[in-house]
Amino acid sequence: MSCSRVAHVLVLVALVVWATAAPGATLVVGPEAPIRTVAEAARIARDGDVVEIQSGEYRGDVAVWLQKRLTIRGVGPTAPVMRADGRSAEGKAIWVLRDGAFAIENIAFEGARVPDLNGAGIRFERGRLTLRRCRFVDDENGVLAGNDAGSELIVEDSEFAHAPRDRGPLKHLLYVGRIGRFRVTGSRFHDAYEGHLIKSRARESHVAYNLLVDDVDGMAGYELEFPDGGTAYVVGNVIGQSATTTNPAVVAYGAEGSYWGVNALYLSHNTLLSDLAAGTAFLRVWRNNPAATRVVAINNLTVGDGTFVAAAGDRFQGNRTLPRAAMRDSEALDFHLGRRSALRGTGVVPPTVDGHSLAPSAEFALPLGTRPIRRPRAWSPGAFQTPN
Numbered sequence: 001m002s003c004s005r006v007a008h009v010l011v012l013v014a015l016v017v018w019a020t021a022a023p024g025a026t027l028v029v030g031p032e033a034p035i036r037t038v039a040e041a042a043r044i045a046r047d048g049d050v051v052e053i054q055s056g057e058y059r060g061d062v063a064v065w066l067q068k069r070l071t072i073r074g075v076g077p078t079a080p081v082m083r084a085d086g087r088s089a090e091g092k093a094i095w096v097l098r099d100g101a102f103a104i105e106n107i108a109f110e111g112a113r114v115p116d117l118n119g120a121g122i123r124f125e126r127g128r129l130t131l132r133r134c135r136f137v138d139d140e141n142g143v144l145a146g147n148d149a150g151s152e153l154i155v156e157d158s159e160f161a162h163a164p165r166d167r168g169p170l171k172h173l174l175y176v177g178r179i180g181r182f183r184v185t186g187s188r189f190h191d192a193y194e195g196h197l198i199k200s201r202a203r204e205s206h207v208a209y210n211l212l213v214d215d216v217d218g219m220a221g222y223e224l225e226f227p228d229g230g231t232a233y234v235v236g237n238v239i240g241q242s243a244t245t246t247n248p249a250v251v252a253y254g255a256e257g258s259y260w261g262v263n264a265l266y267l268s269h270n271t272l273l274s275d276l277a278a279g280t281a282f283l284r285v286w287r288n289n290p291a292a293t294r295v296v297a298i299n300n301l302t303v304g305d306g307t308f309v310a311a312a313g314d315r316f317q318g319n320r321t322l323p324r325a326a327m328r329d330s331e332a333l334d335f336h337l338g339r340r341s342a343l344r345g346t347g348v349v350p351p352t353v354d355g356h357s358l359a360p361s362a363e364f365a366l367p368l369g370t371r372p373i374r375r376p377r378a379w380s381p382g383a384f385q386t387p388n
Contacts, residue, residue, distance in 0.1 A: 030054030038082065039063045045070060047100075053080045053107065060087040064096045068127075074106035079135065084111040084119070091115065093123035093144065101128045112139035117168045120144035120175075130154040133368070138162050142173045149203065151179040157186040157369045163193040170221075176200040178228065178259060185209050185362075186370040192220035194246050201228040203260050208233070209362050209370045209383075211333065213240035213273065221247040228259035229293065233266045236360040238335050238383050240273030240303075241280070248279045250306075254286040254293060264294040268350050268358035271335050271383040272302045275324065280306025287311065298358055299347035301337075301382030318348035320381040333366060337380055339387040347379035360385070 027045055029035045033054060035044075041051050042063035047070070055076030062084070065072075074080040082094050089096045094109050102124075109121030120141040122129075126148040135158065136142030142160040145153050153176060160173035172195040176182045182202035188211045189197035197212045197220050205226060214220045223239045226232045232253065241250050250272055253265045265285065274280035282302045285295055295311070299318040302308045303326070310316040320343050337344055350359040362370040363384050373385050 024048030024050060026050045026052060028052050028054065031056060037061050042066075055080055057081045057083055059083045059085040062087050062089040062094050064089045064098065065100070065102065066098050067102075068100040070100065071103045071105075072107065073104070074108075079106045079108045079133070081108040081110055082121070084113060086113065088112065088114045088119055089123075093120040094139075095121070096123045097125060097127065097129060099126040103130045103132070104134060105132045106134065108135040108137065109139060109142070110137045112141070113164075114140070118144070124151070124153060126151050128152045128154075130156070131158055132156045134158045136160045136173070138164055140164060140171050141175050143175070145176045145179055145182075147177040147179070147201075149178060149180050152181045153179060153183070153202075155184040155187055159187065159368060160189045160197070162191045163195060165193045171195040172197075172199045174198045176202050176205070178202065180204065182206070183208075186364065186368055187211075188368055189213075189223075191215040191218045194219055194221055196220060196222045196225050198223075199225045199227065200232070201226070201230070201259065203230045205230060205232040207235070207237060209236045209360070209364045211238050211364050211366075213238055213333065214242040214245065216242055216275075217244055218242045219244050219246050221245070222252045223250050225252040225255065226265070227252070227254070227256040229254045229257070229263040230260040231262055231264045233356060233358075234270060235266070235268045235358060236270065236363060236383050238271045238273065238364065240271075241275065243275040243277070245276065248276060248306075249281045249284040250274060251283050253284070253295075255284075257286075257288075258293070263292065264354075265296070266353060266356070266358055267295075267297040267300055269298070269347075269360045269379075269381070269383055270300045272300060272308070273324075273335070274304035274306050276304065276306070278305050280304060282306050282308040285311065296351070296353060296358070298350050299379055299381045301343070303335075318346070318379070318381060320346060335382070336384040336387055337382060341380075341387075343382075344380045344387070345376075345378035347381045349379065
């Protein structure tokens with residue numbers, strides 16, 4: 001091949017590489033923007049684009065996103081609000097994400113309703129979805145993820161709240177189907193109605209540094225449920241049921257058997273709360289499934305009148321309990337131990353299991369998010385190592 005021919009081929013290769021790596025366009029949506037509706041942006045956006053939605057209320061502006069790679073973010077002084085206003089995409093949700101890698105940031109989804117009573121703020125069908133600083137309010141389901149075992153859902157610093165009470169029972173704030181991996185951090189869940197704060201059927205679930213505490217008159221069933229088993233890492237959360245809960249169990253595992261081949265529940269440094277006068281089960285694990293279930297509970301703090309006991313073969317260490325009145329200011333959502341608490345420093349060193357450390361590296365920080373912590377000289381039980 002001649003030198004000129006080689007040079008020509010190299011130029012073509014360089015152009016292909018540049019085109020592949022080149023950033024996509026930025027599409028701006030807003031009342032006075034070049035694109036007026038979210039639905040229009042969803043129609044014209046191409047893979048790799050960024051869609052910026054300006055502050056405001058977008059009523060009935062529902063959309064189906066078919067791209068393979070896309071970033072969608074709210075911009076402006078306040079998060080834009082996607083208000084269903086009686087409409088839905090495909091009878092499923094305010095937004096339907098078909099099959100791709102999506103990042104969605106700083107957007108609110110409100111009022112999702114559909115005829116089959118299973119509407120969602122977002123219906124995530126397949127791919128990889130990352131949510132950051134989003135809000136889901138008054139939706140039949142905040143997010144409803146599908147059943148593709150290759151999919152992944154990541155939720156960071158987001159809020160799920162106020163399930164509707166006029167549309168039938170079992171409204172889950174976050175419902176994760178049989179996907180491969182689910183992770184939620186720095187997020188708050190409250191005011192459910194008969195459904196659960198979080199329900200995950202994922203093969204692997206990571207629930208870390210969240211505030212899963214139902215409101216005073218909240219009526220959640222389980223606060224955290226893994227009905228299909230799988231591997232669940234639950235580290236550094238505050239998880240609490242109200243006096244008006246519709247189920248006395250706070251964390252539930254394996255209620256519908258074992259769908260996945262590996263089944264293990266790791267609970268470490270959680271603060272588990274109950275306002276029930278009696279009868280609470282802070283943890284309930286179903287043992288009638290065919291696959292063996294491993295349960296490890298380390299340095300958890302239970303607050304209230306309830307049971308938290310190991311079955312044969314379980315590993316329970318460093319767990320402590322307090323009466324409900326001893327929690328300093330639960331109405332202000334302050335669940336730290338005081339500096340002089342007799343429980344400070346009474347935990348054990350959290351182990352590493354299957355390559356995952358059960359030692360917390362952060363804490364939930366109001367109103368949303370996390371803050372890093374230093375490894376203490378002696379571990380304290382519960383979700384907070386820093387004192388009140």
